[in-house]
Amino acid sequence: xxxxxxxxxxxxxxxxxxxxxxxxxxxxxxxxxxxxxxxxxxxxxxxxxxxxxxxxxxxxxxxxxxxxxxxxxxxxxxxxxxxxxxxxxxxxxxxxxxxxxxxxxxxxxxxxxxxxxxxxxxxxxx
Numbered sequence: 001x002x003x004x005x006x007x008x009x010x011x012x013x014x015x016x017x018x019x020x021x022x023x024x025x026x027x028x029x030x031x032x033x034x035x036x037x038x039x040x041x042x043x044x045x046x047x048x049x050x051x052x053x054x055x056x057x058x059x060x061x062x063x064x065x066x067x068x069x070x071x072x073x074x075x076x077x078x079x080x081x082x083x084x085x086x087x088x089x090x091x092x093x094x095x096x097x098x099x100x101x102x103x104x105x106x107x108x109x110x111x112x113x114x115x116x117x118x119x120x121x122x123x124x125x126x
Contacts, residue, residue, distance in 0.1 A: 005054040014055045015071065022051055030080050031087040043075045 001022070005014060026044060033040075049064040058067060074082070079114055092103040 002054065002078075005051065011056065018051060018055060018073075019043070023048075027079055029082065031084045037046070041076055041080070048076060086103075086112075 006015065026047065049067065052058075052064075052067045052071060052073065056067065056071070087104050089100050094100045
């Protein structure tokens with residue numbers, strides 16, 4: 001895949017390859033793992049930045065923020081929040097009561113005390 005991303009194909013084609021092959025495999029289940037520790041999410045963010053750098057043949061002095069904004073590709077934190085909001089909206093109106101209960105913001109039999117944990121419901125506020 002690295003050879004394909006570094007080839008002389010037009011940038012638009014490389015972006016399509018990234019969006020159709022790499023990003024879906026990276027964001028599979030992001031609704032659940034999007035609330036993991038920042039160090040774990042940072043690994044995915046680093047991978048995404050490396051891929052964008054390979055796509056554009058960007059030099060070391062071009063910031064990752066510039067790459068993301070120029071290519072109009074959101075970062076992993078934004079993707080996690082977006083996909084969880086879609087998941088939450090789809091499960092809230094589902095006819096099956098077991099699936100519609102997944103959209104509740106609190107877990108049953110759970111104390112309100114949390115020790116620096118991020119829950120999926122926290123992504124709704126971002």
